[in-house]
Structures are given as C-alpha cells and as structure tokens.
Amino acid sequence: MKTELSFKLFIAWLGISASKFYSWKERYGKSNEHNGQVPRDFWLEEWEKAAIVDFHDKNPLEGYRRLTFMMLDNDIVAVSPSSVYRVLSSAGLLQRWGAKPSKKGTGFVQPLKPHEHWHIDISHINICGTFYYLCSILDGCSRYIVHWEIRETMTEAEVEIIIQRGRERFPDVAPRIISDNGPQFIAKDFKEFIRIAGMKHVRTSPYYPQSNGKIERWHKSLKTECIRPGVLLSLEDARKVIAGFVRHYNTVRLHSAIGYITPEAMLEGRDKQILKDRDSKLENARAARKAKRRRRLSCTPVANEINLARPSPTGARKLAALPN
Structure with missing residues (x-):
C-alpha cells in the first residue's frame, strides 16, 4: 500500500472482517452486479411475450401446447410449450380443464325440506x-x-x-x-x-x-x-326418561340451528309463520314505545307553561320586593 500501512492494521481501523475486505479488493473496478439478476440469452423478449398473449386472445379455446405449435407453423414466435405456459399463467389466461371448486370439508348440501x-x-x-x-x-x-x-x-x-x-x-x-x-x-x-x-x-x-x-x-x-x-335405575326407567326428553326436544325445546323454533314446528312447516309473528310483535312493541315517548314529550311543554304561569311563593315574594 502507498501509505506503507499493513493490511491487517488498515482492516482493524475500518472495523470490518478480513474476508469482506479482500472481497471488496477483488471486485474493485468491476460493476456492482453480484446480487443483481443476470439476464440469460434464452430469456424471452418482451415482444415475444406480447405475441404469445395476442395469439392466445385470437385463439382462446386452444390449449397452450396446441398454441405453441400453431405459432411455430405460422412463424409468429418460436418458443417451447413450457415458456408459453409460464407467459399465459403470469398473464392469468390459463384455466384448468374441468376445474371445479373443491367441496371437501363443506359437508352435505343442506336439505330444504323435511324428510330429505x-x-x-x-x-x-x-x-x-x-x-x-x-x-x-x-x-x-x-x-x-x-x-x-x-x-x-x-x-x-x-x-x-x-x-x-x-x-x-x-x-x-x-x-x-x-x-x-x-x-x-x-x-x-x-x-x-x-x-x-x-x-x-x-x-x-x-x-x-x-x-x-x-x-x-x-x-x-x-x-x-x-x-x-x-x-x-333400569332399562325400562331409561326408556321412560328418554321418551320424555324426546317429546320435550321435539315439541318444546327451541333449537338454535333452525332459528330457535321447535323441530315439530319446522317439520310441520310452521316456521315461516312463527318468524313472521315474531317480527310483527317486535315491530308493534317498537311502535308502542315510540308512541309513548311522543306522548311524554308532548306533555312536557304544557307542564312548563303551567309552572311559568304559577310561580312559586318564593318567586312571588321576590317579584313584590322589586321597586316599581
């Protein structure tokens, strides 16, 4: 070095490792592309990608393999099927043949009527x-x-x-x-x-x-x-107890999975009427509360006017003490 300092001392002053210093020294004078993406000779050019997408738009019903050889025969672009697949996939133009959304984990299609x-x-x-x-x-x-x-x-x-x-x-x-x-x-x-x-x-x-x-x-x-x-206590007792619970479950107990309606009402088709009656009762209750509040508010100004027209005895004495 021109400063006549040893590399060891210079590296210590810089506070870096020796491997990093010598790596910098080896790359000195070169363009800093060691972490950059190095283009390859076989990469498709932008005009080729555009030609593939344009040809697909003109032939939307053809698969990517058939499109590849059609483009080769018509001297449009010379690429491999895998390249066509990648270009169309990145453009969102590929569709799996006969693809259907998976129903795994979704259970059965729920029945719409009883006894299905x-x-x-x-x-x-x-x-x-x-x-x-x-x-x-x-x-x-x-x-x-x-x-x-x-x-x-x-x-x-x-x-x-x-x-x-x-x-x-x-x-x-x-x-x-x-x-x-x-x-x-x-x-x-x-x-x-x-x-x-x-x-x-x-x-x-x-x-x-x-x-x-x-x-x-x-x-x-x-x-x-x-x-x-x-x-x-016994098998007969168990049958008696369970029979009573089944009757309660079917006819009295509201089931949360069917809108808090009894299974018997759902089975007989009375569920819609029950829900309609519930909505009607709620609406009537809201209307009654609203009317009651309006009556209460309408009575309040009248009471205030009465109180102003008839002041309290203390207020009357204060008014009489004022000079004319």
Missing part, C-alpha cells in the same frame, strides 16, 4: 353399570327425532327394524339415509334393504364424526341434559 335426509347413528348409554345400544334417527332439515330405540344388541337386522318403524310413522317419504361406516351400515343385507325400500344411502368419511354432526350433537344433548344429570 335422515341421519342415523348408534351410541352407548350406561344403565346401572351395563352398556346398552341407543340408535336414533334424526331429520336433517327440522332436527326432529323420527325414531329411537334402546337395545341390548344392535345387529344389522335390528337397524333395519328401527328404520322401518321410522318409515311407518311417515310412510310417504323416501329419505336419503346418512350414516357412518359401522359394520351394520356396510353390510350387504343393509344395502339390499335400502334398495328395496326405495331409499338412498350415503356413508360419511371414515374417522370423521363431524360428517354426521347433527345426530352426534343430538346424542351429546341427550346425555348432557337428560341421562347424566339423573340416575337411570
């Missing part, structure tokens, strides 16, 4: 230390409990009997049966029963009970609100 979907599931209840099977059928639209039974066993034939008794209560319906993948529901005889009955059967995703969440929620409500708070 019947959810069925098997749960267990503990009665005096013995576990029994509880099978319930719930209407997907109204949340009405169509039928339920407690049994010591729950074979495929017994599930058929439970569904048939539900159908006897509503003989003119042919609902879609929604169940999990229990052994009773995947049996060959059960499939034949569904076919003969003129119904359809849909099984939910394995190990995903949320798929059949309506009936799962019913069993949870039954256990937390009916079974666990009390003591079931």
Whole structure:
C-alpha cells in the first residue's frame, strides 16, 4: 500500500472482517452486479411475450401446447410449450380443464325440506353399570327425532327394524339415509334393504364424526341434559326418561340451528309463520314505545307553561320586593 500501512492494521481501523475486505479488493473496478439478476440469452423478449398473449386472445379455446405449435407453423414466435405456459399463467389466461371448486370439508348440501335426509347413528348409554345400544334417527332439515330405540344388541337386522318403524310413522317419504361406516351400515343385507325400500344411502368419511354432526350433537344433548344429570335405575326407567326428553326436544325445546323454533314446528312447516309473528310483535312493541315517548314529550311543554304561569311563593315574594 502507498501509505506503507499493513493490511491487517488498515482492516482493524475500518472495523470490518478480513474476508469482506479482500472481497471488496477483488471486485474493485468491476460493476456492482453480484446480487443483481443476470439476464440469460434464452430469456424471452418482451415482444415475444406480447405475441404469445395476442395469439392466445385470437385463439382462446386452444390449449397452450396446441398454441405453441400453431405459432411455430405460422412463424409468429418460436418458443417451447413450457415458456408459453409460464407467459399465459403470469398473464392469468390459463384455466384448468374441468376445474371445479373443491367441496371437501363443506359437508352435505343442506336439505330444504323435511324428510330429505335422515341421519342415523348408534351410541352407548350406561344403565346401572351395563352398556346398552341407543340408535336414533334424526331429520336433517327440522332436527326432529323420527325414531329411537334402546337395545341390548344392535345387529344389522335390528337397524333395519328401527328404520322401518321410522318409515311407518311417515310412510310417504323416501329419505336419503346418512350414516357412518359401522359394520351394520356396510353390510350387504343393509344395502339390499335400502334398495328395496326405495331409499338412498350415503356413508360419511371414515374417522370423521363431524360428517354426521347433527345426530352426534343430538346424542351429546341427550346425555348432557337428560341421562347424566339423573340416575337411570333400569332399562325400562331409561326408556321412560328418554321418551320424555324426546317429546320435550321435539315439541318444546327451541333449537338454535333452525332459528330457535321447535323441530315439530319446522317439520310441520310452521316456521315461516312463527318468524313472521315474531317480527310483527317486535315491530308493534317498537311502535308502542315510540308512541309513548311522543306522548311524554308532548306533555312536557304544557307542564312548563303551567309552572311559568304559577310561580312559586318564593318567586312571588321576590317579584313584590322589586321597586316599581
């Protein structure tokens, strides 16, 4: 160095590492492009990208591979299919063939009328230390409990009997049966029963009970609100207690998922009238409160005028003491 200082001392004065100093020294006199994007010879030019987009606009129904070779044959631009794909993709002009939004995780299309979907599931209840099977059928639209039974066993034939008794209560319906993948529901005889009955059967995703969440929620409500708070003394006592809760659930208890209406009212189609009556009552109450406030405000000025016309005794004495 011309200053006759050692590099080691100079680097110490600068307060940088030796590797950084020698890297700077090696790049001295060169353009500072070490972190910049280095253009490649095979990169497409802007006019080529514009030609690809323009040709696509003239042939919008053709795929990007067919467009590539059409442009080659017509001497428009010579590029590879992958380059055409990247240009069209960055321009937002590519569409996947037959692409449809995924319905995974969205559940079933919700029924619009009663008896379109019947959810069925098997749960267990503990009665005096013995576990029994509880099978319930719930209407997907109204949340009405169509039928339920407690049994010591729950074979495929017994599930058929439970569904048939539900159908006897509503003989003119042919609902879609929604169940999990229990052994009773995947049996060959059960499939034949569904076919003969003129119904359809849909099984939910394995190990995903949320798929059949309506009936799962019913069993949870039954256990937390009916079974666990009390003591079931016998099988007959359990049937009696659960029957009373089912009546309460269907006819009295307001269900939050259907607008705080009873399942029976929803099943019978009285939900719209109930909601209309509620809105009418609220509107009448608002109108009554508004009229009452107006009456109160209209009375206030009159009272003030009366008070001004009749001053208090103290005020009268003060007025009399004033000089004429």
